[in-house]
Amino acid sequence: xxxxxxxxxxxxxxxxxxxxxxxxxxxxxxxxxxxxxxxxxxxxxxxxxxxxxxxxxxxxxxxxxxxxxxxxxxxxxxxxxxxxxxxxxxxxxxxxxxxxxxxxxxxxxxxxxxxxxxxxxxxxxxxxxxxxxxxxxxxxxxxxxxxxxxxxxxxxxxxxxxxxxxxxxxxxxxxxxxxxxxxxxxxxxxxxxxxxxxxxxxxxxxxxxxxxxxxxxxxxxxxxxxxxxxxxxxxxxxxxxxxxxxxxx
Amino acid sequence: xxxxxxxxxxxxxxxxxxxxxxxxxxxxxxxxxxxxxxxxxxxxxxxxxxxxxxxxxxxxxxxxxxxxxxxxxxxxxxxxxxxxxxxxxxxxxxxxxxxxxxxxxxxxxxxxxxxxxxxxxxxxxxxxxxxxxxxxxxxxxxxxxxxxxxxxxxxxxxxxxxxxxxxxxxxxxxxxxxxxxxxxxxxxxxxxxxxxxxxxxxxxxxxxxxxxxxxxxxxxxxxxxxxxxxxxxxxxxxxxxxxxxxxxxxxxxxxxxxxxxxxxxxxxxxxxxxxxxxxxxxxxxxxxxxxxxxxxxxxxxxxxxxxxxxxxxxxxxxxx
Ligand SMILES: Cc1cc2nc3c(=O)[nH]c(=O)nc-3n(C[C@H](O)[C@H](O)[C@H](O)COP(=O)(O)OP(=O)(O)OC[C@H]3O[C@@H](n4cnc5c(N)ncnc54)[C@H](O)[C@@H]3O)c2cc1C
Numbered sequence: 001x002x003x004x005x006x007x008x009x010x011x012x013x014x015x016x017x018x019x020x021x022x023x024x025x026x027x028x029x030x031x032x033x034x035x036x037x038x039x040x041x042x043x044x045x046x047x048x049x050x051x052x053x054x055x056x057x058x059x060x061x062x063x064x065x066x067x068x069x070x071x072x073x074x075x076x077x078x079x080x081x082x083x084x085x086x087x088x089x090x091x092x093x094x095x096x097x098x099x100x101x102x103x104x105x106x107x108x109x110x111x112x113x114x115x116x117x118x119x120x121x122x123x124x125x126x127x128x129x130x131x132x133x134x135x136x137x138x139x140x141x142x143x144x145x146x147x148x149x150x151x152x153x154x155x156x157x158x159x160x161x162x163x164x165x166x167x168x169x170x171x172x173x174x175x176x177x178x179x180x181x182x183x184x185x186x187x188x189x190x191x192x193x194x195x196x197x198x199x200x201x202x203x204x205x206x207x208x209x210x211x212x213x214x215x216x217x218x219x220x221x222x223x224x225x226x227x228x229x230x231x232x233x234x235x236x237x238x239x240x241x242x243x244x245x246x247x248x249x
Numbered sequence: 250x251x252x253x254x255x256x257x258x259x260x261x262x263x264x265x266x267x268x269x270x271x272x273x274x275x276x277x278x279x280x281x282x283x284x285x286x287x288x289x290x291x292x293x294x295x296x297x298x299x300x301x302x303x304x305x306x307x308x309x310x311x312x313x314x315x316x317x318x319x320x321x322x323x324x325x326x327x328x329x330x331x332x333x334x335x336x337x338x339x340x341x342x343x344x345x346x347x348x349x350x351x352x353x354x355x356x357x358x359x360x361x362x363x364x365x366x367x368x369x370x371x372x373x374x375x376x377x378x379x380x381x382x383x384x385x386x387x388x389x390x391x392x393x394x395x396x397x398x399x400x401x402x403x404x405x406x407x408x409x410x411x412x413x414x415x416x417x418x419x420x421x422x423x424x425x426x427x428x429x430x431x432x433x434x435x436x437x438x439x440x441x442x443x444x445x446x447x448x449x450x451x452x453x454x455x456x457x458x459x460x461x462x463x464x465x466x467x468x469x470x471x472x473x474x475x476x477x478x479x480x481x482x483x484x485x486x487x488x489x490x491x492x493x494x495x496x497x498x499x500x501x502x503x504x505x506x507x508x509x510x511x512x513x514x515x516x517x518x519x520x521x522x523x524x525x526x527x528x529x530x531x532x533x534x535x536x537x538x539x540x541x542x543x544x545x546x547x548x549x550x551x552x553x554x555x556x557x558x559x560x561x562x563x564x565x566x567x568x569x
Contacts, residue, residue: 013499013519017386026383037500091389094355094362119499120383123364125352128320132356137429138320140349143493152430158345159444160494161437163318167430177500178493209361213377213390218525224545226537234549235559238531239567241547246529248450248508249474249567 001055001147003046004109006100006126007074008036008118009067017217024212025091035070038115040182041175045145046113047078048180053147056080058109062087062099068198075193076185082196087203093121095206097129102204104134109170111152116141116174127174137167143178250283251276252308252336254327256346260294264447265342265404267302272369272407273340274303274414280371284414285334289326291316300416302409307416308334312423318346319428324353326424331358331397333421338376340369343401344446351401360397365503367406367526376400384499384522404447405505406526443477445495450476450508453497453524454484457513457534457553461489466557467512473564479504481514498523510560512553516541533557 011017011031018027035043049055059074059082061067071082085103087096104112112134117124131138137152139145143162144155153166157176185193225241227234243249251273255266262270270286277284285306286299293309300307310326327350331339339354341347343365355362367388368379376398378391445451452471454464467478479502480495497504499522509527514520516532516539524530525544532545533553542548549556 011383013384015383017383019387024389026387092361093352094359097356122380122382122384123352123362124348125355125362125364128349128352129356129362131320132324132353138349138353139430140320141345155436156345157494158435159446161435162494163432164434164436165319165430165432171430207394209355209359209393209395210363211392211394213392215382215387215389217387218381218385221530221544221546224530224532224542224548226542226548226550231551231555231559234551234556235563238547238549238560239563242508242529242531243567246508246546248529249564 001049001053001110002108003049003055003057004104004112005039005043005046005057005059005074005079006112006114007039007043007059007061007070008115009033009061009063009070010036010119013119019215019217024215026215033066033069035073036115036118038117038119038175038177041177041179042113042115043074043077043079044180044182045175047183049111049147050078058083060085060100060103062096062203063089071198072193073185075196076189077183078189081199083199083201085201085203090208091121091212092208092210093123093125094129094209097126097133098206099203100126100130101133103201111147111170112172114172114174116176127172131172134172137171139165139167139171139173141176142173143176145173145179250285250334250336251338251340252285252287252331252334254287254289254339254341254347254351255296255299256342256344257288257290257293257295262295262298263342263344265344265402267409268404268407269340269342269402270299270302270304271410271412272402274412276369276371280374285336287327287330289315289323297416301411301413303412303414304416305414307418309418309420310423311420314426315423317432319431320349320353321430322424322426322428323350324357327354328357329424330421337374337397339397339399341401343403347401351399355399358397358399359395360399361393361395363391363400365403366400367403369400369402381526384519385525403503403505405449445477445479445497445504446502448477448504449506450474451479451504451506452476452510452512453479453481453514454512455481455514456483456487458484461491464491466554466561470510470557470561470564473561473568474508476506476508481520511541512557514541515539516544
């Protein structure tokens with residue numbers, strides 16, 4: 001079985017966001033870059049399948065040279081090979097999906113795993129777009145995955161409940177928290193990864209379907225009010241304010 | 250024409266879909282376009298209600314093969330409808346279904362896509378979308394370069410405004426069956442479980458709740474205020490038996506209620522990512538330095554085990 005895992009490099013969750021001078025992109029100055037946390041579940045699932053079902057795992061990332069860091073990490077964790085598809089950051093998820101589709105086409109992957117969304121862009125759409133472009137089944141926001149001969153069964157998160165879906169392989173599956181517990185790289189893996197090469201290919205030229213017109217910080221919330229007194233007095237004051245000042249009751 | 254993919258539940262249009270419909274009506278009016286409400290399924294009872302919320306046309310794609318949801322089956326139906334109606338914009342609510350199918354439709358149509366948007370406008374005949382990025386730490390305005398544009402709208406952001414229109418019903422052919430992946434079963438997490446993303450009032454508990462059983466006092470307060478209960482990741486991860494579907498934050502749900510009451514939640518950046526869009530925020534925390542107070546409209550420094558029951562009492566008294 002051949003598995004492709006797509007990984008995205010994103011700013012660390014704690015990063016303070018600053019807008020660059022162009023008014024539409026992130027000031028990357030002090031940003032610490034990490035693998036998008038949902039992608040870690042996707043990679044972990046692939047590694048578990050490698051261990052239990054002798055799968056071969058290819059990690060891929062679309063981006064610039066610095067994305068090699070997360071690919072190196074994927075190798076350290078146990079991916080068999082890693083590929084960087086070189087592409088300029090356009091901020092357009094359809095362009096990323098098209099680049100990934102062009103790469104995956106005709107390579108015979110049985111399963112393509114991704115995180116259900118990339119931290120930061122929060123678009124949550126590359127997986128389903130990729131499935132459509134490749135004409136494959138999709139299972140999105142998955143918390144449980146079982147494979148059998150040519151088929152998969154997945155549990156996915158719905159709005160208030162969860163859904164069990166079944167479909168044919170090859171398929172695109174996007175991972176949600178709960179699918180597994182990602183492992184950490186050990187020293188042996190890190191040393192081994194240093195000896196492996198990260199393949200580099202040029203991404204197909206794609207025109208973006210969307211562009212960022214502006215990026216702005218949210219308006220700051222006005223200073224709040226602290227309520228005084230004992231619990232009963234605070235409760236009474238709060239209910240009064242919610243009704244008369246905020247008018248939400 | 251602007252087309253809105255509408256979901257129904259128990260023979261009624263789901264509220265997030267109605268919100269998308271109302272926003273689409275506003276955009277259509279501004280741009281002099283028509284508005285179509287699209288229904289896909291084996292049974293589209295309830296579709297008629299779309300006329301009350303501004304649909305000039307109600308488009309139905311009905312077939313037994315569409316009884317169970319499938320990403321590819323529904324994407325085919327929706328993309329076919331966009332083409333048949335010559336629609337230039339497609340909206341859907343950013344629900345689990347909308348987020349699953351809309352990107353697939355966008356890819357099928359070669360259309361630009363913006364997800365989970367909180368603001369929309371029409372610029373020179375094309376959509377422009379505002380959406381939170383970097384977990385709400387910034388807002389991006391997205392412009393579209395494609396003749397067809399697709400967007401999903403975040404629940405609880407766009408106002409409902411009834412606006413009766415003709416709502417002429419039209420039927421389009423359904424795609425042939427044989428879909429690649431189909432939902433076989435829905436696992437319900439207990440009766441009365443509602444989606445917190447749609448809730449207007451949320452009472453959320455964090456690690457300060459000490460135990461899952463203590464969430465009972467939050468249930469009571471939520472009940473008195475007509476709301477639902479949510480949780481921080483620390484509470485969900487604590488092994489108190491709270492489902493992940495209750496979790497609010499960057500790796501949980503993003504909510505936009507009118508009123509958010511955070512009980513025993515410190516206000517970590519990843520939690521704030523999920524609730525900073527709340528209109529009014531109340532924080533109950535015994536630590537006056539807790540970061541949640543920087544965000545709170547009203548802050549109560551105190552022990553939640555004393556304050557919450559008092560609030561429930563006061564809310565019940567108010568209700569009478
Ligand atoms: C990649 C990543 C993703 C994450 N995603 C999420 C997410 O989606 N959602 C999320 O919530 N977190 C998320 N987190 C975790 C987040 O960083 C915090 O750890 C978490 O939000 C803390 O939860 P808490 O506020 O309930 O607990 P704590 O930070 O432990 O705070 C508990 C609070 O309760 C107060 N308290 C205690 N007892 C009482 C009492 N009797 N009365 C009143 N107040 C009391 C304390 O003063 C304290 O402020 C994520 C972290 C990472 C790294």
